[in-house]
Amino acid sequence: MAGPGDLSVPSKELSLSTPAGPVISEANATEDADIDGLNCRELSNNGASAGPSVLAERLSQDGYNWRKYGQKHVKGCEFPHSYYKCTYPNCEVKKLFEQSPGGQITEIIYKGTQNHLKPQASRSITAGGMAPLQPQEDRSYKFSFPTSDRSPPAFGDSNGILELSPTAKNETGGEAASAKQNS
């Protein structure tokens, strides 16, 4: 069954959960155009730092449990996109991230809203300075790792899209997102 099953609902909810409308579109219309070319190309050239490595683990294990449900090669990107879903029962949050062969994450996009607290590092989360966070009420976050010399971490985004640099986000990866939301 490909589609007309039960997952058709979450798909819609994703769109509905975004009062601002097509959040994804915003991401694409705002910086994606720029990032797309940069992330998918320049990153392939760079992405050879020791920073992203840690971030990769951090973001992959941002405190929630994710299950990979797909992988796809996107045009324009040398690296495939991995699709993750939150394994929490009532959580429909999805995470899309692009990872280079070297293990470097070049881009992470969160979709949906975390309606639950972070599990207590059930797997192997080192929770390095992670505190019991509150349910995030975001819609879509975009973490980009240009590994280049782009602009400083543009946190105060208004579109719900965050851009984090591999060198300036000691906060807490996804946590930063909730932080900015709380602001």
Add this chain to the structure above:
DNA sequence: AGCCTTTGACCAGCG
């Protein structure tokens, strides 16, 4: 025993 990862195919939306 249970959960996660991987690969291929299908469907939907948009240009």
Add this chain to the structure above:
DNA sequence: TCGCTGGTCAAAGGC
């Protein structure tokens, strides 16, 4: 109307 891309599901295998 056709083609293309993106996104998601399902099954099998491995840890």
